[in-house]
Amino acid sequence: MTLNILTKQPTELEPYVINDYPYGFRLRTKMMVWKETNKYGERYCTATINPKTGLLNHPKYSNYSDILLIGIETDTGRISYTTLNLAYNSEEKAEEWLKQYREHLNERGQIIASSILATLKVTSKIEYKIVETSGMTSEERKTLDDEQKANTSIINRVIVGNISKDTGLSIKDSIEVLKKL
Numbered sequence: 001m002t003l004n005i006l007t008k009q010p011t012e013l014e015p016y017v018i019n020d021y022p023y024g025f026r027l028r029t030k031m032m033v034w035k036e037t038n039k040y041g042e043r044y045c046t047a048t049i050n051p052k053t054g055l056l057n058h059p060k061y062s063n064y065s066d067i068l069l070i071g072i073e074t075d076t077g078r079i080s081y082t083t084l085n086l087a088y089n090s091e092e093k094a095e096e097w098l099k100q101y102r103e104h105l106n107e108r109g110q111i112i113a114s115s116i117l118a119t120l121k122v123t124s125k126i127e128y129k130i131v132e133t134s135g136m137t138s139e140e141r142k143t144l145d146d147e148q149k150a151n152t153s154i155i156n157r158v159i160v161g162n163i164s165k166d167t168g169l170s171i172k173d174s175i176e177v178l179k180k181l
Contacts, residue, residue: 042068118162
């Protein structure tokens with residue numbers, strides 16, 4: 001599926017309007033589509049007008065994503081969206097997505113995309129191991145906890161450094177971006 005991204009991303013105040021949208025079995029109506037952005041991320045929103053009453057139906061919302069772009073599918077002509085998420089993408093998939101859609105991102109999107117990529121580059125190299133702790137003494141457990149805290153601190157510093165380098169943000173601003181991911 002190829003998606004032609006809309007030049008101006010629709011908002012709740014200026015939605016993309018589909019004038020002849022199916023409503024039930026026989027009726028047709030208008031459907032509004034927009035992107036909502038807040039502190040939780042971005043999500044795809046739709047609302048239709050009830051053709052029997054002329055009132056706006058309750059909006060439908062997708063799950064939040066880190067980045068969301070709305071566009072038109074080239075093969076079907078339908079409105080759709082694509083997302084980039086830290087939680088659901090590998091480094092390779094994120095790079096592929098960015099190669100295709102980076103030019104359509106606003107400044108916020110550019111910073112978050114670079115942050116996601118920087119984080120995925122670091123976390124893809126982390127090895128995880130499961131350790132049996134039930135037989136450990138409190139001293140051994142404290143040593144393990146301290147080691148984990150030190151490793152987390154190192155990982156976060158590397159991620160913040162990568163974010164700062166890739167986006168040009170200060171270290172302080174990079175830390176704030178990382179906290180939001």
